[in-house]
């Protein structure tokens with residue numbers, strides 16, 4: 001990109017002579033703006049960051065050096081002035097004009113390096129996303145005799161350097177001037193610059209102003225002194241509202257001294273999907289790194305949004321995400337620990353607030369409790385489950401029932417719950433997210449608890465058999481009913497059970513449903529595929545229509561003699577049982593329902609037709 005580079009590329013070459021890479025600056029800027037940075041606004045973060053780093057570098061040698069950054073925007077131009085370490089002419093060639101070169105990761109600077117925000121040597125390029133020209137005027141603090149220097153770079157990749165008279169810049173430091181590129185002036189308006197500077201720089205350790213307006217606002221809201229806990233809670237709730245747009249259910253203090261982390265987690269006031277990752281605001285040594293950090297907390301902690309400042313986490317080159325390393329993993333664990341401690345604290349001392357929290361976020365806590373026995377034990381009395389005794393905690397349920405029966409799916413629960421509870425069997429609906437896992441884990445934290453899955457087999461076994469003589473008397477009816485439902489893969493059995501009002505139950509379990517799906521596919525498949533599916537046919541249990549011998553309607557139907565009418569009535573009972581179980585209807589089921597409905601209508605209107 002400079003004259004030296006282009007000369008090197010034009011020198012006569014032998015086949016093995018080395019060549020020098022050339023950089024297409026416009027291509028590079030395009031790459032940054034479209035693929036590395038999420039928005040042009042990051043240009044201001046890079047400028048602030050360079051100014052802050054320059055002041056930090058100067059203060060390592062001169063602790064009392066002034067620490068000021070001043071920004072002023074006007075008519076499509078921006079000026080950023082700092083009292084930092086400054087640059088000599090040689091520095092300008094070496095650092096500003098060499099892409100990828102950074103003074104902040106030179107050998108020997110290991111210790112100081114951790115004080116800097118930058119390290120990649122590409123930050124200044126971000127300015128070209130909004131500016132067509134960058135002018136830097138600088139004077140070195142390290143080489144006081146060196147003249148001020150001016151570097152002017154244009155987005156076509158060319159730059160000029162010249163020294164200036166002393167009077168042009170008497171004090172050490174650097175001023176960067178930007179001139180907006182066509183279509184990007186909106187990024188350089190005074191209002192935009194002030195808003196961006198506040199967003200990125202409010203926690204910076206130095207005095208940053210836009211015009212006369214201070215940008216920095218220290219200490220951070222979570223570190224400020226307040227008259228009391230209530231005042232603090234109110235102030236932080238307002239802070240959350242300003243930052244994230246919601247008033248939190250509660251605020252959790254986050255502090256991980258080893259990783260230099262201070263901040264807060266705000267508890268969301270409404271439920272969110274566990275799959276939805278909340279973005280967290282992460283500051284690095286005061287500078288806002290990202291407002292969408294995702295890997296900061298364990299997956300289960302999706303019910304909070306954090307804002308924190310750290311001095312140990314590493315940014316990626318875009319500086320908008322955190323570098324996944326051991327430190328981040330340790331921080332994630334430590335922050336998860338803090339949130340867990342807040343939860344156990346509530347369980348021990350503030351049940352009302354815990355109940356309010358769980359009413360909204362029980363899913364998050366259940367997700368955590370699956371893998372965390374301690375959390376499961378703590379939350380046992382609090383986490384709500386749907387059961388045949390109403391909404392109860394596992395602890396309450398286990399105290400009432402010697403065997404903790406549960407179903408794995410909501411459908412199974414709907415099928416068996418009313419019947420099981422009428423027989424005195426308590427059942428937990430394990431069909432909701434995480435619930436069956438938690439029920440299954442119950443014995444590990446509550447020794448002696450017996451947990452059993454409730455399937456169709458168990459339910460049928462709990463229903464009273466009908467007197468053999470009576471059943472024999474009904475064998476003709478049962479044979480006709482079975483013949484009608486056989487093509488649907490369903491058996492018919494007779495039992496006596498409560499509640500009386502339920503005429504029939506459709507029971508199947510996962511094996512039966514699987515077998516049913518296989519049989520359906522086989523019926524629709526071509527020969528080869530049907531052969532393969534046929535060979536898979538197992539001895540899996542079939543679905544069952546359990547007729548209730550205690551139900552008056554079933555009694556009347558079972559005393560019918562007309563096989564056609566028995567068939568239609570059986571189909572109607574089957575369809576009604578399916579609907580009660582809220583099972584999705586297959587095409588064959590819908591056809592059956594239709595047929596049964598019309599059949600009954602015809603039968604009901606038949607005698608009037610005859611009279612007419």
Ligand SMILES: Nc1ncnc2c1ncn2[C@@H]1O[C@H](COP(=O)(O)OP(=O)(O)OP(=O)(O)O)[C@@H](O)[C@H]1O
Nearest residue numbers: 050054095102103104118119120121122123124174
């Ligand atoms: N305001 C400034 N005062 C002094 N030196 C500066 C200033 N701005 C840039 N520099 C010098 O120019 C170098 C390159 O800056 P650039 O912003 O491109 O990268 P960086 O800050 O080193 O790293 P990163 O890409 O991570 O931001 C810096 O390392 C620094 O030495």
